[in-house]
Amino acid sequence: NISNSSRLKDNRKDKVFILGDSMVKKVNGYLMTKNLKHQCLVKVRSFEGAKVRCMYDHSKPTIRDFNPEKIILHVGTNQLGQKSTSSSIARSIIDLAEDLKSDENEIVISLIVPRGDNLNSKAKEVNDRLRHMCDTRNIKYIDHTELINPEQHLNERKLHLNRYGTIEFAKNFTMFLNNLY
Secondary structure, three states, X not given: OOOHHHHHHHOOOEEEEEEEOHHHOOOOHHHHHHHOOOOEEEEEEEOOOOOHHHHHHHHHHHHHHHOOOEEEEEOOHHHOOOOOOHHHHHHHHHHHHHHHOOOOOEEEEEOOOOOOOOOHXXXXXXXXXXXXXXXXXXXXXXXXOXXXXXXXXXXXXXXXXXXXXXXXXHHHHHHHHHHHO
């Protein structure tokens, strides 16, 4: 009997892990793998309520046990309501990406999803800073701002994705990966 981790390690396809806060919890890695015609294996790990500093700890077992070729990080949402500045949030995300980067993997940053509350302007500021920092450091990123419409794709509280938002979110990840494979 082969364990899940052994099967993942033995698989010859690239392993892509999406690690993130609660925004990724309903993203279906199996459907993404299927939509990508099994060119890579997509797994999703959600850590609800996680802040960037928590993702350091959450991501280490995935890297150690599965050695993924690509890691997509979706973090920062849970720090918007804190006293952290846009600049410090963006910097902490970049620091995390650079810390997780190795010769064996590629780190991709998923920008913060547009919001429908008073923190949307701060989310835009963080995303603007992330775009600039990623461009100057040659880090790839996935931008959701053109696809996610807060009026159509967020729940009643305008914080989390609704069913349609999750579909668009997953499609955006799939389009990004499809361009790589």
